[in-house]
Amino acid sequence: MKHTIVAILLVTLYGCSITSHISGSYVVLNPASTTPAISPGEVTIFLQPPEHEYQVVALLNASTTVRSSIYIAEFEAELVEELRRQSASIGANGVTDVVREVMIGDKVITTHTWGGTGRARLIPTEPHEPRHIVRDRQRQSVVTSDHILIYRGKAISYQQ
Numbered sequence: 001m002k003h004t005i006v007a008i009l010l011v012t013l014y015g016c017s018i019t020s021h022i023s024g025s026y027v028v029l030n031p032a033s034t035t036p037a038i039s040p041g042e043v044t045i046f047l048q049p050p051e052h053e054y055q056v057v058a059l060l061n062a063s064t065t066v067r068s069s070i071y072i073a074e075f076e077a078e079l080v081e082e083l084r085r086q087s088a089s090i091g092a093n094g095v096t097d098v099v100r101e102v103m104i105g106d107k108v109i110t111t112h113t114w115g116g117t118g119r120a121r122l123i124p125t126e127p128h129e130p131r132h133i134v135r136d137r138q139r140q141s142v143v144t145s146d147h148i149l150i151y152r153g154k155a156i157s158y159q160q
Contacts, residue, residue: 022075024062024082026155028090033057033157035091043084045153046096047114054158057092063150072102072149079151092155103148 028034033055062082064075080098087095100112 022062022064022078022082024060024086026058026060026086026090028058029056035157038088038091038093040081040084040088042093043087044094045080045084045098046094050094050096050156050158052158054094054096054156056154057157058087058090058155060086060095060153060155061150062086062152063148066147066149069102069147072147075149076100076151079149083151083153083155087153087155090155092157093160094156094158095153096156098151098153101150101152103150104145 034057060083062079064079066072066075083095083098087093098114100110101108102110
């Protein structure tokens with residue numbers, strides 16, 4: 001009986017786990033425009049369009065898979081930090097035109113942008129149910145669809 005309770009508790013805790021892997025990549029647009037790496041703390045994330053001239057150095061991408069929409073907020077700061085790290089690694093001191101997308105399966109359900117040529121905006125793309133539940137009739141368990149959280153932006157260099 002004790003082993004059964006422990007096994008149920010472990011399965012429950014594993015199912016509630018919110019750990020996820022952050023992956024990222026970038027594409028340098030002009031290799032001649034990169035400079036030595038800087039500290040991620042020196043990179044500014046622009047929430048409004050930059051007022052000064054700048055050069056776009058690279059296109060950035062960071063993403064993770066989240067078990068449920070209630071955990072999305074847990075990873076947003078980490079994804080922004082991944083964009084900051086990528087920008088710093090190529091010597092770019094800013095990130096602008098940030099796009100945040102949430103997907104379920106192959107459908108984009110929300111898109112939010114900031115730091116670009118317009119005001120920040122939320123663009124609902126398709127109506128959806130926040131949780132897609134699938135019953136496995138053989139095991140009588142409930143499985144929820146994963147949410148894919150994607151952040152993209154442009155690494156820029158500017159004079160301060």
